[in-house]
Amino acid sequence: MPKVLIADDLSTAAVEIFRNHGIETDIRVGLTKDELIEIIPEFDGLAVRSACKPDADVIAAASKLKVIGRAGIGVDNIDIKAATAKGVVVMNTPFGNAVTTAEHAIAMMFAAARQIPAADAGTQAGKWPKKNFVGTEVSYKTLGLIGCGNIGARVAERAKGLLMKVVAFDPFLTEERAVELGVEKVDLDHLLSRADVITLHTPLTDQTRNILSKEALEQTKKGVIVINCARGGLVDEAAVRELLESGHIQAAAFDVFAEEPAKENVLFGAPNFVATPHLGASTVEAQENVALQVAEQMSDYLLTGAVTNALNMPSVTADEAPRLKPFIDLAEKLGQFAGQISDHGFEEVVIEYEGDLADMNRKPITAAALAGLLRASRGDVNMVSAPAILADSGVKFSESVTEDSPVYDSLIRIKVLVPKTANSDQAGWRSLAGTVSAGRPRVVEVKEMPLEGDFSPVMLYVNNLDKPGFIGSLGVMLGEANVNIATFHLGRQAEGGEAIALIGIDGEPAADVTQKIDSLPHVRYAKVLHF
Structure with missing residues (x-):
């Protein structure tokens, strides 16, 4: 038992x-x-x-x-x-607590706007401090949502009911989904400059950590209210304290902190600050x-x-598992690859299956691909939640199946459409393809350029122009940075044209390595990938 x-x-x-x-x-x-x-x-x-x-x-x-x-x-x-x-x-x-967390964010907004905790404490102490607490109405004010996924969308619905105007920053929110929710999609700078209230509803990832830095907070309107019921680490807590004391931030209400349980915190005791112990x-x-x-x-x-709602294992039946497992692994890695190089989000996703995969149960394979794709920016995404999260974001999604594969017995191709508002060199369609060989996932195509390589836990991806001296310069630079090369795979469109280098490396490189690689002649894009 x-x-x-x-x-x-x-x-x-x-x-x-x-x-x-x-x-x-x-x-x-x-x-x-x-x-x-x-x-x-x-x-x-x-x-x-x-x-x-x-x-x-x-x-x-x-x-x-x-x-x-x-x-x-x-x-x-x-x-x-x-x-x-x-x-x-x-x-x-x-999905069990989305409504509850959204309601708590709204409650924290009211508590901060009307200084309810401090007013309560003063009243119950017998001081009747009526003149000390002149609050702020939220109706007709602008609410800035950082993150408009499952929880953020519910906050938007409730804010609209309070007659607030809602602007949202979320790279994965499409214009169609924004219209459906009745919110205006904006970039982060516009949100910071326009919002009367800012509330965060995004996971803590490398891309969102310290998203409300001191520099970002200083761009906000004087008198802004800041709410965080998402994750500690999204906001520079020391900067919030400083700006509360200066009066630039009118009030702040946090349910989460960088270190929990938060027995001590730089924000505790700050003027017009409301805290709850992770009650979202x-x-x-x-x-x-x-x-x-x-x-x-x-x-x-x-x-x-x-297996249901697993973060580290696909949802498959016992009978299907042996056959599907290597393809699920391949799909997840291709998705991770695509997600990590889509710095500005994406508007459309296409997954193409070729060969023997036409006769397989592709649903868990697709779910694994979407989970890998979204995890780079959304954090705790699993195979069950990934399709719903993608659908809620309004990103277009389609699959195609071809019974024949020109080269391989089976092939999976993932294509993502990067929005035109992104860096012009990187906007447009990006395509990745892979196959399973000897039971192992392999990448066989990047941006329609053929190459063959294994996935390594840490890889360096470089998009460059095919010019003499590039490989030597790159090798010297990695050697000087004490980065050991485990595998090296190359692909190109044509001699002198666009090229790809996919390099397996032993360990995490220093933060400035990609910046140095970016400075090399003919390099268009460089990034460290993790699998």
Whole structure:
């Protein structure tokens, strides 16, 4: 009989789901790391929220563990890389608390605009401080959304109901989806200069980290209100403190912080600052929904092998898995490739299948490709949530199937349309193709240029002009930067024309390496990729 450790508070109904499936449960909330390491070898499953932190040490000790289920969206508390290496499936519940988080953002906006917490404290202290609290109306003001996905769209709906004008910055929001939501799509600079209230609803990724930097905050209107109910690390907290004290920021309300639990923070005690302890998903309805969902998902996996909402494993049946697995791996890597080189988002996605893939169940392969594509910018995207997230963004998507493949038994091609507002050298269609050879995924085409190469954990992608001396200059530069080359693959359109270099390297290069490569003659684009 499988055995599940419930290490954070789940509802009684969720515990009953496990037991009704015949799964033994042990509820131990508030364990220290050492206590968790001591008992984790007994369990096949681990159910958590955000307090329990199964890191690499915990996972290393988990000799029987097959699945970790997160009742909620964010998986910052779980070491997914360690879990994947150990063969542990990590599941989350991506849609269970969107409404709750959106409502909390609206509540925080009102609390900041009307200084409700401070007014409450003064009133209950017997001071009757009426003259000290002159608030701000939100009706007819401009709300700036940074991120207009599943949660951001719900915030927009509620803000429109408050008669606010909504502007949104999201590279993956199409004009059609913006019109449908009744919001105006803008770039970040326009949002900063126009918004009376700014609220963030984006995951924490390399592209969004510190998106509201000190420089960005200084571009905002005097008297702006800043709301963060998304993720700590999106905003420069010290800069917010400074601008609150100067009066440039009228008020701020944060539910999340760079370091949690936030027992101390530079913002605490700042004027007109409202704080809550990561309550965005903390309603009875949301807690119940995600707890029931994670219990069902974990039970299904432990008893039947069915995988749902997994972040590190495709959703396939046991019968399909052996045949589909290498193609799912290929599709995800091609998607990751495309996502990492689409710095300005994309307006359309096309996936083409050729050869033997015409007769396979392509749905999980497509889902894996979209998950890889979106993960670079959206963070915690899995195979189940990826198609819905893409659809909600309004990005056009299509598939085509050809029974014959001119060169390979099977081939997957991913094409993304980069918007014309992006760098003119990089706008337009980008195309990547790959195949499976000897059970391993290989990239065989980049921007319609043929090449053949394996995927490496860290790769350097360079788009250049085919001119003498480029390869030598690049090799010297990498050598001087102490970057060891593991593999080197080249492709070109024609002699002297556009060319591609795809280089597997041993380890993460220094941050300035790509800048130096960009400065080489004939280089159009360079980026470090991770797979």
